[in-house]
Amino acid sequence: MRIITLIAAVTAWAAAAWAEPTAQIRKQTVHIDVISQSEYRMTEHTEVVIYKETMSQLANFYTTLDKSEKIERFACVVEGVNSKFNKKYKAGDLKYSEYSGDMVTDLKSVELSIDLPLYPIVVTTDVTYHRTDNTISYPPFLPIPAYDTEVKEATYMIDFPASMNLRYVAMDTDMKPVESTTPKGKKRWTFTLANQGEIVYEEFSKPLLRQIPKVLFVPERLDYYGTQGSMKSWEEFGLWINSLCQGMDVLPDDARAKVHELTDTCATDWDKVRVLYNLLRRHTRYVSIQLGIGGYRPLAAEFVWRKGFGDCKALTNLMKAMLAEAGVASTYTLISTKYDRLIDLPNFQQLNHVILKVPTSKGVIWMECTNPEIPLGYTHDDIAGHEAVEISDKGGHRVILPDYADTLNLRTTKVKTVFRPDGTGSINIIDSYSCHRYTRLYGWLKKSEKDRINAAARAYSLPFGNIKRAVARMGYRKGEGGRGLLPLISASVEADQVQIATSTRARLFASINPLHGNFVPSHIARDRKHEIYIDQGFKNVEIIEMTLPEGCMLEATPKPVSISNEIGSFTSTVSVEGRTVKQTNTLILHRGTYPAAKAQLLDDLDSAADTVYKGKVILKRP
Structure with a gap:
């Protein structure tokens, strides 16, 4: 969809704060x-x-x-x-x-x-x-x-x-x-x-x-490339968009035949949607179209089928046409990937994308037709929770897309360390990101092995030369109520001969948690000017197991920590079983907007985490 740039001059970088304007x-x-x-x-x-x-x-x-x-x-x-x-x-x-x-x-x-x-x-x-x-x-x-x-x-x-x-x-x-x-x-x-x-x-x-x-x-009336419309309300705005889509959903005979070949034996509407979504993934690719009225009118479904490419409007229109041929209703929907709420005044500056609403027996799918790597049923983070405009012959209808619970934006990290008497150890890490957080590791899938090892060294505070292996895999887990799939990416990192302890003649002092060697509390409450804005809540769970060397006596472990407030919570527990010390850390951050005066609550969580991350296991040598 053509984007009328709302803020072409506004820079994307975040400049450092100076005592005087720069x-x-x-x-x-x-x-x-x-x-x-x-x-x-x-x-x-x-x-x-x-x-x-x-x-x-x-x-x-x-x-x-x-x-x-x-x-x-x-x-x-x-x-x-x-x-x-x-x-x-x-x-x-x-x-x-x-x-x-x-x-x-x-x-x-x-x-x-x-x-x-x-x-x-x-x-x-x-x-x-x-x-x-x-x-x-x-x-x-x-x-x-x-x-x-x-x-x-x-x-x-x-x-x-x-x-x-x-x-x-x-x-x-x-x-x-x-x-x-x-x-x-x-x-x-x-x-x-x-x-x-x-x-x-x-x-x-x-x-x-x-x-x-x-x-x-915004003018109330539209006169655009020979078409007329009204911007008086979102309903009338939707009527104009709907008029641009008329006649653009006709499929050629071979496309219709292919749709029936794939869907006539499907037992449910979900199955029909699934096979046609896979067809769209295999058959088309995304190309932005910004020619004249083509910035707002989708290309004809027949053209996209023949050529195999289109922009968000064109690919959504093709998918809508294929679903209609299979007997599944859907709704062409405009949305913003930048604004979560629309203003009452209809405008083009806030809308920059088109998706497809597909009601099914398993629930509504908000389908992204431009990225074949997004699993069916997953509402990605650029649109989840955003307000959109559904387009039909009745005009435009505003609707808010659902979003996932903060705790589904989950990072689970499992670390196993084998600690040797000389203060070195081997470290195995399995780090998984799911739902809206999976993009944090997405780049690993296309990196070379050397680049993955570099990335692992930075992410986990490990020496580059000690990392033996770093791989990433894409997977999925079931969504809420069994509807669709949520993306999941896991990284596996193996390192050896890592210095994890300092020593004296009598004792070893080991960092049980190797993940946060570079952690520095942010202290955001200091001279805070703006309100706290957490766009996306999340949950982090870290499970660290350290196997102690034979002959050494455990003298001390990090103390448990628990703090909870309006913005989130942080807990840390430690248990000992035989020669294994296990630490479990859980951090939860709630999405929302909070007054600047409450910034100290976020700093309190940071300070609690900092205390835990600096905690030591103390061993007495034999």
């Missing part, structure tokens, strides 16, 4: 002149002061254009604050590219990369855009481009015909426009942000996109 938007003025329903011109003036190299990306210019828009004017001046350095750039310095990797698109990228020779430095950019047709939204007001960037003055003005029904919604801000009339009789909304302090990156905080103030603008 950049400042000294002045920004954006003026949108809406000429007609489909045409507008935008002029933008930005002055950014960059104090440190970490924010040098803010000097660069980047945008994308389709066939209906162009840059009419561009100028950029780079000036030293404390020097005479001055360099100018013009429109001819912009680099245009239509290369798009695996995308089929009419978009072209436009960029200017600037190497900054000194700091502090001021980059002043003036650009005018002109869009002539096929407008479904207007550029948003996004005055904060990155962490650690303060805004001294930012103004956004949008002029539009008095007869036009334009709507806006302010997100993460209480900004309201000053309303006026232009000399030409147009309505004008003016939004202003002044003296806005920087947003400092903090661990366990919401993504920057969810923190910055922003205002979206």
Whole structure:
């Protein structure tokens, strides 16, 4: 699905927190002149002061254009604050590219990369855009481009015909426009942000996109590539999307025959869905389609069947057509992989993906049709718990997808250590991640043996040269109520001659838990500014068994620990049986948003874990 970039200028990196801002938007003025329903011109003036190299990306210019828009004017001046350095750039310095990797698109990228020779430095950019047709939204007001960037003055003005029904919604801000009339009789909304302090990156905080103030603008009526529709409500928005899908679900005769060959003998609707999902996995691959209205209209099912490729819209539409041929109803569904909730104002900025809702006798499947490695019945973490819009001939219907219990996001780690009198030992680790956490190890499946050993050395604080084996396997376990499968990836690591103890003439001091040698408590409560945001809860279970050397006498083991609070819990128990010391640690973290004042609760869990991870088994030599 075509993504209308909500925040192209907002950087994805999390810059370090500094005592002073590393950049400042000294002045920004954006003026949108809406000429007609489909045409507008935008002029933008930005002055950014960059104090440190970490924010040098803010000097660069980047945008994308389709066939209906162009840059009419561009100028950029780079000036030293404390020097005479001055360099100018013009429109001819912009680099245009239509290369798009695996995308089929009419978009072209436009960029200017600037190497900054000194700091502090001021980059002043003036650009005018002109869009002539096929407008479904207007550029948003996004005055904060990155962490650690303060805004001294930012103004956004949008002029539009008095007869036009334009709507806006302010997100993460209480900004309201000053309303006026232009000399030409147009309505004008003016939004202003002044003296806005920087947003400092903090661990366990919401993504920057969810923190910055922003205002979206959407016309009530749509006139897009010869189609008309309404954005007055999500229901009417859904009617337009549904109209784009009409007639696109016709299968060719050989596809229909294949569907019946595979499903006519199936005993249940679940079996039909399963065999057709496997067919989709074998027969197609994902290619993004962003050509004209193809950014929103799916390719015809017959085309996708013949060619074997399509984007999320096309593959979902093909699967819907195959299921319908087999007598299984399903619903084309739009969703965001970035926002878990939709605003009341229908918009395209929040929706970037299409999935398929498939009710079955075993429950509803929220089917991902673009990734054949996602097991059937598993609602992956980019969509689980998110609000979506189901599309039908009745329009759009908002629905919230179910998510899994925090404790199903499970990591189970089993460690067996054989401890020798010289302080070395062999270590065997089986580490399993399931449900939403399986992606943590997913990269191991495609790594070389050397790279897996490198990854294991970093993950488990083991010397590279002592690791003899590191492998990973993909598997599955049954989902809730026996519905579908949950992904599970397990890593197996073997190491030998690992130094696990320090010694004196009389005693050995061994770390029972080798997994956390590099653990450092985060201390997030210190000068905490933002609320605590835990997007995904989880449960970790560690079972460590250490076999002690013959002849040594056990003098002490780590003490048990137990702490529980609103954010989570941590427990550790130790038992001894013969020459084996067993430690079991369980950490549970609950998803949710908590006031910044409760950050100490998270630090308390961290401190308890740190105490356990540093615990020692003390042995007396014979």
